[in-house]
Amino acid sequence: MLEELRITGLGVIEDTTLPLTRGMNVITGETGAGKTMVVTGLGLLFGGRADAGRVRADPGRATVEGRLRLTANTAAAVAARVADAGAEPDDDGSLLLSRTVTVEGRSRAHVGGRAVPVSLLGEVGELVLAVHGQSDQLRLLRPAEQRSSLDRFAGPDHEKLLTEFRELYTRWRQIAEDLADRRRSTRERAQEAELLKLGLDEITRVDPQIGEDEELRADAQRLEHSEGLRTAAQIAYQAIGGGGETDSEDASSMISTARRSLDGQSSVDAKLGEYAARLDEAAALVSDVSVELSAYLASLDADPARLQSIYERRAVLRQLTRKYADDVDGVIAWADRAKERLSLLDTSDEALEEMQRELDRLAGEVAVLAAKLRQARAEASTRFSGKVTEELAGLAMPHARVEVVVTPRTAGDVSLVVDGVESGVTADGADDVELRLVAHPGAPSLPIQRGASGGELSRVMLAIEVVFAGAGGPPTLVFDEVDSGVGGTAAVEIGRRLARLARNHQVLVVTHLPQVAAFADRHLVVAKDTGGAITTSGVRVVEEVERSRELARMLAGLPDSDLGIAHAEELLAVARRERAA
Numbered sequence: 039m040l041e042e043l044r045i046t047g048l049g050v051i052e053d054t055t056l057p058l059t060r061g062m063n064v065i066t067g068e069t070g071a072g073k074t075m076v077v078t079g080l081g082l083l084f085g086g087r088a089d090a091g092r093v094r095a096d097p098g099r100a101t102v103e104g105r106l107r108l109t110a111n112t113a114a115a116v117a118a119r120v121a122d123a124g125a126e127p128d129d130d131g132s133l134l135l136s137r138t139v140t141v142e143g144r145s146r147a148h149v150g151g152r153a154v155p156v157s158l159l160g161e162v163g164e165l166v167l168a169v170h171g172q173s174d175q176l177r178l179l180r181p182a183e184q185r186s187s188l189d190r191f192a193g194p195d196h197e198k199l200l201t202e203f204r205e206l207y208t209r210w211r212q213i214a215e216d217l218a219d220r221r222r223s224t225r226e227r228a229q230e231a232e233l234l235k236l237g238l239d240e241i242t243r244v245d246p247q248i249g250e251d252e253e254l255r256a257d258a259q260r261l262e263h264s265e266g267l268r269t270a271a272q273i274a275y276q277a278i279g280g281g282g283e284t285d286s287e288d289a290s291s292m293i294s295t296a297r298r299s300l301d302g303q304s305s306v307d308a309k310l311g312e313y314a315a316r317l318d319e320a321a322a323l324v325s326d327v328s329v330e331l332s333a334y335l336a337s338l339d340a341d342p343a344r345l346q347s348i349y350e351r352r353a354v355l356r357q358l359t360r361k362y363a364d365d366v367d368g369v370i371a372w373a374d375r376a377k378e379r380l381s382l383l384d385t386s387d388e389a390l391e392e393m394q395r396e397l398d399r400l401a402g403e404v405a406v407l408a409a410k411l412r413q414a415r416a417e418a419s420t421r422f423s424g425k426v427t428e429e430l431a432g433l434a435m436p437h438a439r440v441e442v443v444v445t446p447r448t449a450g451d452v453s454l455v456v457d458g459v460e461s462g463v464t465a466d467g468a469d470d471v472e473l474r475l476v477a478h479p480g481a482p483s484l485p486i487q488r489g490a491s492g493g494e495l496s497r498v499m500l501a502i503e504v505v506f507a508g509a510g511g512p513p514t515l516v517f518d519e520v521d522s523g524v525g526g527t528a529a530v531e532i533g534r535r536l537a538r539l540a541r542n543h544q545v546l547v548v549t550h551l552p553q554v555a556a557f558a559d560r561h562l563v564v565a566k567d568t569g570g571a572i573t574t575s576g577v578r579v580v581e582e583v584e585r586s587r588e589l590a591r592m593l594a595g596l597p598d599s600d601l602g603i604a605h606a607e608e609l610l611a612v613a614r615r616e617r618a619a
Contacts (some may be wrong), residue, residue, distance in 0.1 A: 039058070039060060039106070039107050039109060039513055039514055039544040040058050040104055040105070040106055040107075040166075040167070040514055040544065040546075041057075041058060041105045041106070041107050041132065042055060042056065042057055042058060042104065042105040043055070043056040043058065043076075043079065043080070043083070043102070043103070043104050044056075044101075044102070044103045044104070045075065045076070045079040045100075045101075045102050046097075046100065046101045046102075047093060047094040047096075047097055047098075047099055047100040047101060048075050048078065048079055048082075048092055048093065048094065048100040048102065049072060049074075049075040049078065049092050049094070049575075050070075050071070050072040050075060050566070050575040051072050051075050051076075051079075051575050051576070051577075052094065052575075052576075053576075054575070054576045054577045055577070056076065056562055056577050057560075057579060058544070058546070058560065059544075059559055059560045060540075060544055060559070061540040061541075061544070061545070061558075061559035061560070062536055062537050062539075062540035062545045062547065062557060062558045062559050062560075063544070063545065063546045063547070063558060063559065063560045063561075063562065064546075064547045064548075064549055064554065064555045064557075064558035064560075064561050064562070065546065065547065065548045065549075065562045065563075065564060065577070066548075066549060066550065066555050066561070066562075066563055066564070066588060066592060067563050067564030067565060067575075068565070068566065069550075070566070071564045071565055071566050071575050072564045072566070072575035073548050073564050074518075074548075075092075075575070076548065076564065076577070077169065077516065077518045077548060078092065079102040080102075080167070080169065080516060080546075081169065082100070082102045082137045082139065083102045083103075083104045083135055083136075083137050083159065083163075084135075084159050084160060084162065084163025084166075084167055085137075085147075085156055085157060085158075085159035085160025085161070085162075085163050086160075088137075088139040088143065088145045089139075090139065090140070090141055090142065090143040093139055093140065093141045095141065098140060098141050099138055099139065099140045099141065100138070100139045101136065101137070101138045101139075102136070102137050103134070103135065103136045103137075104134075104135045104136075105132050105133070105134055105135075106132060106133040106134075106135060106162075106166060107131065107132050107133075108127060108131055108132070108133060108166075109513045111513065112165050112166055112512070112513060113131070115165050116133065116162055116165050116166065119158070119161055119162065119165070120133065120149050120150060120154075120158070120162065123149065123152070123154045123155070123158050124152055124154075125149040125150035125151070125152040125154060126150050127150065128150070133149065133150060133162075134148075134149070134150060134151065135147075135148070135149055135159060135162070136148040136149075137156070137159060147159050149162070164512070165512060166512050166513060166514055167512050167514045167515075167516065168512045168514070168515050168516070169516040169518065170503045170515065170516065170517050170518070179486065179487045181470060181471065181472060182466075184442075184471045184472060184473050185415075185466060185467075185469070185470070185471035186466075187502075187506070188415060188418055188419060188422060188442060188444075188471050189415070189418075190506070191418055191421075191422050191505070191506060192414060192415065192417075192418035193418075196411075196414045196415075196418065199407070199410060199411060199414060200411060200466075200467070202407065203404070203407040203408065203411055203465075203467060204465050204466075206400065206403055206404055206407060207404055207463070207464075207465050208465070209400060210397070210400040210401060210403075210404050211452070213393060213396055213397050213400060214397055216382075216393070217390065217393045217394065217397060220383075220389075220390065220393070221390065227383045228383075230379075230383055231380055231383040234376045234379060234380050234383070235380070237361070237362065237372075237373075237376060238373055238376050238377065238380075240358070240361075241358060241362070241369060241370075241372075241373045242373075244354055244355065244358055246355060246358060246366045246369055246370060247366070248366070248367055248370060249366070249367065250355065250366050251352065251355050251359070251365060251366040254348050254351055254352050254355070255352070257348055258345065258348045258349065258352065260338075261339065261341075261344060261345040261348065262345065264338050264339065267338060268335065268338050271331050271334055271335050271338070272335060274331055275328060275331040275332060275335065276288065277289060278290060278324050278327060278328050278331075279291070279324065279325070279328050289324055290321065290324055290325065290328070293317055293320055293321045293324060294321065296317055297314050297317040297318060297321065300313050300314040300317065301314050355369075401454060404454060404463065405454045405455060405456050408454065408456045408457075408461070408463060408467050408468040408469075409456050409457040411467040411468070411469065412444065412446075412456065412457055412467065412468065412469050413457075415444045415467075415469055415471065416444050419442035419443070419444050419471075420442075422442050422505065423439075423440055423441055423442050425505045426440040426498070426501045426502055426505050427439045427440050429500075429501035429504050429505060429535065430497065430498065430501050432531050432534070432535065433497040433500065433501060433528055433531045433532060433535065434497070434526075434527045434528035434531055435477075435494065435497055435498075435528075437477075437478045437479055438475060438476065438477055438478065438494070438498075439475070439476040440473060440474070440475055440476075440486070440498065440501070440502075441473075441474040441475075441476065441483055442471065442472075442473055442474075443471070443472045443474055443483075444469050444470075444471055445469065445470050445472070446459045446460075446461040446468060446469065446470075447461050447462040447463070447464075447467075447468050447469055447470050448461075448462055448470075449461060449462050450462040452464070454468065456468040472485060473485070473486045473502075474486065474489065475489035475494075475498060476489070477489055477494070486498055497528060497532070500517075500532060500535065501535075503515075503517070504535050504538075504539060513543055513544060514543065514544040514545075514546065515539060515543050515544070515545050515546070516545075516546045516547075516548075517536065517545065517546070517547045517548070517549075518548045519548055519549060519550065525551070525553075529551045529553035529554060530553045530612075532551070532553070532554055533551070533553050533554040533555075533556060533557035533613065534557065534616055536554065536557060537557040537613070537616065537617050540559065550592065551592070552589040552592035552593045552606065552609060553609065555588075555589060555592065556589060556606075556609045556610050556612070556613040557613045557616070557617065560579060561579065561580050561581070561585050561588065562577050562578065562579055562580070563577065563578055563579075563580050563588055564576070564577050565577075565578065583603075585606075585610070586603045586606040586607050586610065587603060587606075588606075589606035589609060589610070590602030590603045590605065590606045593605055593606060593609075
């Protein structure tokens with residue numbers, strides 16, 4: 039839940055802090071006082087688009103800070119995500135979030151005191167908060183959104199089925215596009231394939247080996263300098279103990295003489311014994327080098343024919359490196375890529391027939407999964423319709439009924455026979471989903487945007503949101519004037535529904551209805567201050583008498599009216615009884 043929200047330099051808000059609580063928090067105030075800026079601030083804090091036009095010229099930047107208390111069902115997911123960015127919650131389990139926007143439009147984000155991408159705030163927001171406003175009502179009028187909303191309501195098994203369908207659909211369309219492309223560009227593909235085959239044939243004939251060019255270069259260098267190498271090795275071999283024509287002692291003999299000399303006195307001074315042991319090690323090393331030099335001398339080959347064959351092989355390899363890559367390893371890599379590309383360029387009748395068979399097989403699987411999706415949506419639509427209709431009965435629309443109609447999509451460019459009906463198919467399935475309203479018995483079933491008045495539409499949308507929230511979702515729910523166009527008994531029922539949601543969620547409500555505000559666990563008022571040169575707004579918590587005066591203002595515009603205050607107190611008493619029930 040969101041424990042605290044601080045906003046500075048945003049719109050009419052200069053600097054204010056909102057202390058929030060569990061349950062239902064309502065935010066009220068005069069029109070234009072800045073209630074909208076609170077919702078805007080929430081949007082910024084959780085990764086929304088920054089609008090530099092809302093930043094106050096003084097101090098030249100807007101900052102929104104929030105303290106988030108992680109709940110059991112979101113703590114692990116949020117902590118894991120912020121840990122990936124190098125941040126972490128505080129020791130007490132809270133998480134500090136911050137977003138700053140300048141008048142130039144630059145934006146910075148911090149989580150747990152560490153700078154992070156703004157996108158991380160959005161990812162955290164998806165886990166902990168959902169905002170429902172009038173713009174969301176308009177969003178839910180779109181068919182695509184109605185379908186996705188039904189899919190979310192249907193539950194995790196349905197979403198898993200939808201994910202499986204989308205993966206299969208993607209493979210099906212990729213093969214369909216590949217097959218169509220091959221058929222369209224048969225000539226160009228054949229020409230490219232012929233060139234690749236020529237190159238592969240040439241490389242295959244030469245059969246280059248990995249690292250062969252470097253090995254041949256080293257071999258050629260040894261053969262070209264074989265006499266100098268032989269002389270150097272022979273001198274070294276003779277010097278360390280291989281014998282020679284001179285009478286001078288070799289290294290092995292001198293080391294042996296030195297070791298014997300030291301051994302003779304090691305009983306007098308143990309230090310000389312240590313030196314003698316080290317000379318033993320030196321003698322062994324010299325002996326090893328002598329053996330290896332002897333083998334090296336035996337391996338030296340001054341065969342001109344061998345050198346000539348190396349020259350010829352290197353010339354052949356250079357022909358390949360001039361055409362295909364900088365070195366032999368690159369030529370081999372080019373050949374591997376060419377083989378892969380050839381498999382994609384195959385336009386033979388056999389290859390096309392094989393692709394067509396695979397395409398037909400996938401189309402059949404897509405149709406089967408689309409039929410399962412349709413069945414699952416139809417089942418979910420029945421449950422969804424029943425729950426929304428039940429909510430409408432409590433919102434002073436007892437005779438209204440919401441229907442969710444799932445119909446096959448009109449056949450188009452991409453179509454399949456799904457469950458016996460030819461249907462257009464997209465990555466979302468083969469169905470159209472439409473929310474309809476039967477306003478009263480005998481009324482026609484109409485799309486909700488045509489079948490509901492303004493006040494009815496608000497109640498229908500609120501009922502839908504209540505049903506969505508009851509199906510799970512983020513722990514904090516924000517409702518921005520979703521009660522617009524509603525009053526009287528329906529307003530009381532809206533307050534009751536929001537209070538019911540607040541039993542399992544933290545609910546933040548921006549409202550102009552006193553009937554809704556009366557159900558709050560905490561009431562915050564946004565108020566203007568016009569005493570200075572610039573109008574500013576602040577937020578304060580109201581309780582007891584102040585709260586009654588605020589409700590009286592909302593009821594009749596008369597905060598000091600005894601009758602209005604009495605009415606407000608009666609409304610609060612009703613709300614308290616309802617919440618306690």
